[in-house]
Amino acid sequence: xxxxxxxxxxxxxxxxxxxxxxxxxxxxxxxxxxxxxxxxxxxxxxxxxxxxxxxxxxxxxxxxxxxxxxxxxxxxxxxxxxxxxxxxxxxxxxxxxxxxxxxxxxxxxxxxxxxxxxxxxxxxxxxxxxxxxxxxxxxxxxxxxxxxxxxxxxxxxxxxxxxxxxxxxxxxxxxxxxxxxxxxxxxxxxxxxxxxxxxxxxxxxxxxxxxxxxxxxxxxxxxxxxxxxxxxxxxxxxxxxxxxxxxxxxxxxxxxxxxxxxxxxxxxxxxxxxxxxxxxxxxxxxxxxxxxxxxxxxxxxxxxx
Amino acid sequence: xxxxxxxxxxxxxxxxxxxxxxxxxxxxxxxxxxxxxxxxxxxxxxxxxxxxxxxxxxxxxxxxxxxxxxxxxxxxxxxxxxxxxxxxxxxxxxxxxxxxxxxxxxxxxxxxxxxxxxxxxxxxxxxxxxxxxxxxxxxxxxxxxxxxxxxxxxxxxxxxxxxxxxxxxxxxxxxxxxxxxxxxxxxxxxxxxxxxxxxxxxxxxxxxxxxxxxxxxxxxxxxxxxxxxxxxxxxxxxxxxxxxxxxxxxxxxxxxxxxxxxxxxxxxxxxxxxxxxxxxxxxxxxxxxxxxxxxxxxxxxxxxx
Numbered sequence: 304x305x306x307x308x309x310x311x312x313x314x315x316x317x318x319x320x321x322x323x324x325x326x327x328x329x330x331x332x333x334x335x336x337x338x339x340x341x342x343x344x345x346x347x348x349x350x351x352x353x354x355x356x357x358x359x360x361x362x363x364x365x366x367x368x369x370x371x372x373x374x375x376x377x378x379x380x381x382x383x384x385x386x387x388x389x390x391x392x393x394x395x396x397x398x399x400x401x402x403x404x405x406x407x408x409x410x411x412x413x414x415x416x417x418x419x420x421x422x423x424x425x426x427x428x429x430x431x432x433x434x435x436x437x438x439x440x441x442x443x444x445x446x447x448x449x450x451x452x453x454x455x456x457x458x459x460x461x462x463x464x465x466x467x468x469x470x471x472x473x474x475x476x477x478x479x480x481x482x483x484x485x486x487x488x489x490x491x492x493x494x495x496x497x498x499x500x501x502x503x504x505x506x507x508x509x510x511x512x513x514x515x516x517x518x519x520x521x522x523x524x525x526x527x528x529x530x531x532x533x534x535x536x537x538x539x540x541x542x543x544x545x546x547x548x549x550x551x552x553x554x555x556x557x558x559x560x561x562x563x564x565x566x567x568x569x570x571x572x573x574x575x576x577x578x579x580x581x582x583x584x585x586x587x588x589x590x591x592x593x594x595x596x597x598x599x600x601x602x603x604x605x606x607x608x
Numbered sequence: 609x610x611x612x613x614x615x616x617x618x619x620x621x622x623x624x625x626x627x628x629x630x631x632x633x634x635x636x637x638x639x640x641x642x643x644x645x646x647x648x649x650x651x652x653x654x655x656x657x658x659x660x661x662x663x664x665x666x667x668x669x670x671x672x673x674x675x676x677x678x679x680x681x682x683x684x685x686x687x688x689x690x691x692x693x694x695x696x697x698x699x700x701x702x703x704x705x706x707x708x709x710x711x712x713x714x715x716x717x718x719x720x721x722x723x724x725x726x727x728x729x730x731x732x733x734x735x736x737x738x739x740x741x742x743x744x745x746x747x748x749x750x751x752x753x754x755x756x757x758x759x760x761x762x763x764x765x766x767x768x769x770x771x772x773x774x775x776x777x778x779x780x781x782x783x784x785x786x787x788x789x790x791x792x793x794x795x796x797x798x799x800x801x802x803x804x805x806x807x808x809x810x811x812x813x814x815x816x817x818x819x820x821x822x823x824x825x826x827x828x829x830x831x832x833x834x835x836x837x838x839x840x841x842x843x844x845x846x847x848x849x850x851x852x853x854x855x856x857x858x859x860x861x862x863x864x865x866x867x868x869x870x871x872x873x874x875x876x877x878x879x880x881x882x883x884x885x886x887x888x889x890x891x892x893x894x895x896x897x898x899x900x901x902x903x904x905x906x907x908x909x910x911x912x913x
Contacts, residue, residue, distance in 0.1 A: 468799040468800065468823070468842070469799060469823075469842065469843050469874070469876070470874065494773040494774060494805075495773065497802055499804065500799075503874070518773070518774075537773070537774065538774050538864055542872075548896045558876070559843055559874070559876035559877075560874070560876065561874065561875060561876055561879055562872070562873060562874040563873045563874075563875075563896045563898070563899050564871055564873065564896055564898055564899075565871070565872045565873070565874075566869055566870070566871060566872070567847075567867070567870045567871070567872050568867060568868045568869065568870070569774070569775065569808070569864070569865070569866065569867040569868075569870075570866060570868075571774070571863070571864035571865065571866055572864075574866055591853045591868045591869055593868070593869055594868050594869075
């Protein structure tokens, strides 16, 4: 037995994490906020509909009040009465007790766009960060993020990088993200800003990370323990370099690596995949194994670390 | 025995095809024609250098004389004394005996850019088309083509298609190309015009064709029976959907298909791969199997059909 002795509280927490669902709504930026609001509407529904308490974290943005106004109006139009803006100007704010309480009460937490490095510099490792994990994992709250707020969700975060014509060694830098997902890296505005080369640059250098590219007005929705769905106008692209061959270790910075056997999946809006219930799935409904591995990874009910 | 009885001439021809090399220089457009001329210079070298007889086929272009002027100057600067313009205004011209003789004498045949449909409408299936195959396959001549002249080289030719943000069912149409290569489809100006979606559209609908995307000022050089090389400024991208799962048969036209397990290879300039001599290749020099299949296919010494 290599398990450490656990307190009854720890065991109870682990049980709750195993059983709760919780959703991530990971949006590629420029989601519609005025017309059909398909994605925001789903975020509200997954947060409890009219009874939702939605907290907006605008810390990624340097125009936080404008961000708040925009989402306050949108969520109001979608029937949400309880709407709270967390204006986090510093790490001190992200340890403020009232803010923590708002997160612990929230059924939906939404992170706006801006700069993911700024967002992490303010909330990464704070009490508010921990409270978000507790909300998702213990109570099954819904966490949404768009653009920078989407990239921030993974453990390894695409911090910045050029999107050149070709993948390039050393052209992209990663940072430490919020860690709601592991072994992936998320890019947004994906097809619109032609970012496949940038995502391939990440995967070439970091082959155990699977790259997730999300288009504008498109969301990858993850239900922990259950499955995934693509919603909106575009598609989600997944690049998987775990079995590739590459010469990236041998070439100088700024050069284009040879990449052989990168796997690419394109999941258009409307795609839905559930973890199989058992082994008796008819062949025509079986999920191809490489996508199944992706699905198992992103839906995994990770514990609070 | 299912072999047909063959005449001594046929057997001799087959032997020559099996033993001759012959190169294809497949250029993604906008190759340098004024400064280092790296690609054109290699084309000249593979055509015999100063002793080359180079024939330029400008039939893809509606400004044939301007094309000829440009390449006449470039090949002249590269030291080629014998330079011939085949001005092919119609299929009648492509059956003209003097033109056929020029092809049969040529050590290098170069097809300019323009519109590959126009090129095929004029030379496809003519005596000149057959003469080009004989030049390549019996005498080991070098055949070069840029842009439209590159796309025209495969048996299934990318004729036209939108390059949208995402792959789309029914967005690309194929035509019958010259057939120097089989089971592939070639696109050009690849990274510069962001044509991955268009190439994926082809592969999604035609999964036994492997897609080859060639960047500007970049060439895929094929030596029949020997190997391939990428030369120039960009890269060659290969997309292989032979093992993919897709719903393309079930969706309406213009929709984006689900694509799972497309394999992607990126071969930057400088990449060289030779067919292995035997089975005793050390593991670090072995070519990954999916690239080896590609290599075996494109270097195959196909007979004259």
